[in-house]
Amino acid sequence: MPSDGSALAVPISEAGPAGQATRLQLAWRRAARRPPALIGAMVVLLYLLLALGAPWIAPDDPLRTDWSQTRKAPSAAHLFGTDDLGRDVLSRVVYGTRISMQAGVFAILLAMAIGVPAGLVAGFYRGAFDQLIMRLTDAWLSFPFLILAIGLVTILGPSLTNATVAIGVGATPTYIRLTRGLVLSTREEEFVQGARALGAGDLRVMGRHILPNITSSLLVQATVSIPAAIIAEAILSFLGLGVQPPSPSWGTMLNAAQQFLETAPWMAWWPGLAIFSLTLAFNLAGDGLRDWLDPKDY
Amino acid sequence: MLEYLIQRIAISTVTLAMISVIVFTGVRMIPGDPARVLAGTEADEAGLADIRQKYGLNDPIPIQYLRWVGLAIRGDLGESVRTRETVTKTVAGKLPITLELACLSILVALAIAIPVGVLSAVRRNTFWDYLANALSLCGLSVPSFWLGIMLILFFSVRLGWLPASGFVPFLQDPVANLTRMLMPTFVLGTTLAAVLMRQTRNSMIEVMSADYIRTAYSKGLAGRVVIFRHAIRNGLIPVVTILGLQMGALMGGAVVTEQIFVVPGFGRLIVESVFTRDYPLVQGLVLITAGAYVLINLLVDVSYSLLNPRIRVKGAASAQ
Numbered sequence: 028m029p030s031d032g033s034a035l036a037v038p039i040s041e042a043g044p045a046g047q048a049t050r051l052q053l054a055w056r057r058a059a060r061r062p063p064a065l066i067g068a069m070v071v072l073l074y075l076l077l078a079l080g081a082p083w084i085a086p087d088d089p090l091r092t093d094w095s096q097t098r099k100a101p102s103a104a105h106l107f108g109t110d111d112l113g114r115d116v117l118s119r120v121v122y123g124t125r126i127s128m129q130a131g132v133f134a135i136l137l138a139m140a141i142g143v144p145a146g147l148v149a150g151f152y153r154g155a156f157d158q159l160i161m162r163l164t165d166a167w168l169s170f171p172f173l174i175l176a177i178g179l180v181t182i183l184g185p186s187l188t189n190a191t192v193a194i195g196v197g198a199t200p201t202y203i204r205l206t207r208g209l210v211l212s213t214r215e216e217e218f219v220q221g222a223r224a225l226g227a228g229d230l231r232v233m234g235r236h237i238l239p240n241i242t243s244s245l246l247v248q249a250t251v252s253i254p255a256a257i258i259a260e261a262i263l264s265f266l267g268l269g270v271q272p273p274s275p276s277w278g279t280m281l282n283a284a285q286q287f288l289e290t291a292p293w294m295a296w297w298p299g300l301a302i303f304s305l306t307l308a309f310n311l312a313g314d315g316l317r318d319w320l321d322p323k324d325y
Numbered sequence: 326m327l328e329y330l331i332q333r334i335a336i337s338t339v340t341l342a343m344i345s346v347i348v349f350t351g352v353r354m355i356p357g358d359p360a361r362v363l364a365g366t367e368a369d370e371a372g373l374a375d376i377r378q379k380y381g382l383n384d385p386i387p388i389q390y391l392r393w394v395g396l397a398i399r400g401d402l403g404e405s406v407r408t409r410e411t412v413t414k415t416v417a418g419k420l421p422i423t424l425e426l427a428c429l430s431i432l433v434a435l436a437i438a439i440p441v442g443v444l445s446a447v448r449r450n451t452f453w454d455y456l457a458n459a460l461s462l463c464g465l466s467v468p469s470f471w472l473g474i475m476l477i478l479f480f481s482v483r484l485g486w487l488p489a490s491g492f493v494p495f496l497q498d499p500v501a502n503l504t505r506m507l508m509p510t511f512v513l514g515t516t517l518a519a520v521l522m523r524q525t526r527n528s529m530i531e532v533m534s535a536d537y538i539r540t541a542y543s544k545g546l547a548g549r550v551v552i553f554r555h556a557i558r559n560g561l562i563p564v565v566t567i568l569g570l571q572m573g574a575l576m577g578g579a580v581v582t583e584q585i586f587v588v589p590g591f592g593r594l595i596v597e598s599v600f601t602r603d604y605p606l607v608q609g610l611v612l613i614t615a616g617a618y619v620l621i622n623l624l625v626d627v628s629y630s631l632l633n634p635r636i637r638v639k640g641a642a643s644a645q
Contacts, residue, residue: 165336166343169615173577174595178611181599182354258468262581265470266596281471285585288474288482295478299471307466314462 057319064315070308077121078128087115089122089275098291108293111283112273119275120297126276127305130191130260130269131253137195138252142202143245147233149203150210157207164200172197176259180268187260187276190269194259198252205248209241216240243320250313254306261302277302329630337623344615345397349390352608362604365406402609407601412609416591422492423579423590426509430575431568433514434521439561442525446533446560447552457522464519469578473512473585480508490587509586513578517571524567529560562629569625573618 058065077084086106093113101108107116149157170178179193213219214237222236263269264278272279277298284294355362364376377383381392396402402412445457481489487508493501532538533556541551580592587593591610598606 162336162339162343165340166347166615169340169344169573169618170347170611171573171577171614171618173580174573174611174614177580177595177599178348178351178607181602181604181607182351254466261468262470266581266584268599281474285474288478292478292482295471295474299468299474302468302471303466306468307463310462310466 054319058315061315061318063311064319067308067311067313067315070304071312074124074305074308075128077124081122081125085115085118085121087118089114089118090273091115098287098294100291101293107297108291110280110294111287111291116280116294116297119280120277120301122275123277123280123298123301124305126187126270126274127257127260127302130187130194131257134191134194134256134260135198135249135253137192138198138202139245139249141196142199143206143238145199146203146206146208147210147238150207151214151229151233151237160203161207164203167200168204170197172255173259173262176263177266177268180263185263185268185271187270187274190260190263193263194256197259198256201252202245202248205245206241209244210237213237213240247313247317247320250309250316254309257309258302258306330627333623333626337619340619341616344619345394345612346390348608348612348615349393351611352604353386355604363403363406365603368406397612402612403605405598405606406603407606412606415594415606416610416613419589419591419594422588423583423592425495426506426513426579426582426588426590427575429506429510430513430517430578433510434517435568437514437518438521438525439564442522442564443529443552443557443560445522446526446529447548449530454526457526461519461522464515464522467515469512469516470581470585472515473508473582476508476512477585490585492588492590505586505588509582509588512585513575513582516578517568517575520571520574521564521567524564525560528563529556532556532560535559565625565629569622572621576614576618 091114093109096105096109096113098111099105099109099113105115105117107120110116110119145160149160167175175197176190176193179196180189183189183192214232219232219236222232227236260269261276261278261281264276265282266278267282270276270279272283280298281295284291284298287294352362353359358373359380360373360376360382361368363380364372368376379396381389384392400413404411405415408415441457441460445454448454477489480487488505491505493505495502538551538556541555542548546554576592579590580595582588583590583592584596595607595610595614597603598610
């Protein structure tokens, strides 16, 4: 093939960047074949921007009460209406993004920080430590996620940080199991044996050879567990066990909205729609990412 | 078979032991005097002394643990700080309500998930398949408590068709019971239906491409017969497993659902006990929930190993 010949003729120094550009283009082309996943990813990014830029995007102070404007229906002045204390619902939803994202992302980071090393060591060394860890995760997984989180918050006391910790601890066994399973299959691969034959130590094999190869699976799992953590935070706050009023969490907003369903239903629409659309976007993006990272899909 | 059964029961026993250690440790981590924690803030010196004596709170921790486990095995989970009723009795009063809710939700979920899942597997990549997938994705993403609030908003506030909340015992008035259970059941069943539908679809697609299905088709059986007689039987086995694993999510969901619809069941009891700092009750409820989950999954595992001998062999191999 002539194209092959010309490619060979290109000096090595130029082949690098040119090759990378096409790889990037290829990746983009594969991503563009999945419009739902792209839309999902874009919505997630949008929420991320909302979370980071809340002070500049929100039209009003989310905590400022105005007794002359209580429970006003959506209007030009307040696009999403106002709540029972006259606060602007739109601003509260925007600031709520911060709390939800924070809880979701940090909870899962915590779960990974504990779960990945534990699973790595358990799967790599097997033996008694592995057995102990596996039985512990069995026990851990026997507590329904929410019940465990409620139990932990009972001990720690209700707050955003404690809710995040509780959710993270609840999600940890999933990461231990996943990492261990991935390590078990990866450690038998030839490149791992090759690294060992070259004299790489355990730490090097784990950190340089196994970990990079299981990262994509962990990433896909994160797209599933972050929305689950976001919903969990909303539920805990809804039950009064998470973020405490007057902080604008979507869960606490829904809790307050419950008393005013007849007179101010919009108080319940927006925070719920926000959770729903963010979770849906994460799920769409996650489904797409799973296919996208699947080598069989090229 | 017997070997598998023993192995499975042994693992469950170890898990239950671990659970008890976690719960025991958890309660000891609550700041303050354990006797005060277990007796409640209103207890007098005599009450505190009783608790110290019963749980041997001056003994070394391992002995305290064994004593507590011994009592728990005999069904003594202590008594509620608030009502002074035993935890076992309190739970026995609330459990039937939640069981009714859970069973109805499972029925609703199965009634939606299996037909839709089978249909979308059989009519793969058609409009119906895409619609079913979109619906299940929405079902997975919608926060159940918001769905509950929206249903109340629509069917109770706007249309006035259904009562927004409350509970009437079934034996007292079956119709009132069921009309009040309708929305909670649907809310609790939605997520489960979405999960089960995906599983049904996936495993049906896998089964439909198996050799024996091709054989069944090629010997001239009608499509209906192949699907109902041959494919569904094997296709639904993984669905049973997933159903067992979803029990935890169902228990968690019941907490939220009962809270929204003011159903006085097990889930609402958990939230109430947390708010009233009724630690013995929280401890008992968490222990019971986790224990129930382990037992349900043991039953699920054992029952489907009876249905399918292949799983039993595979299960024994992977458990090692």
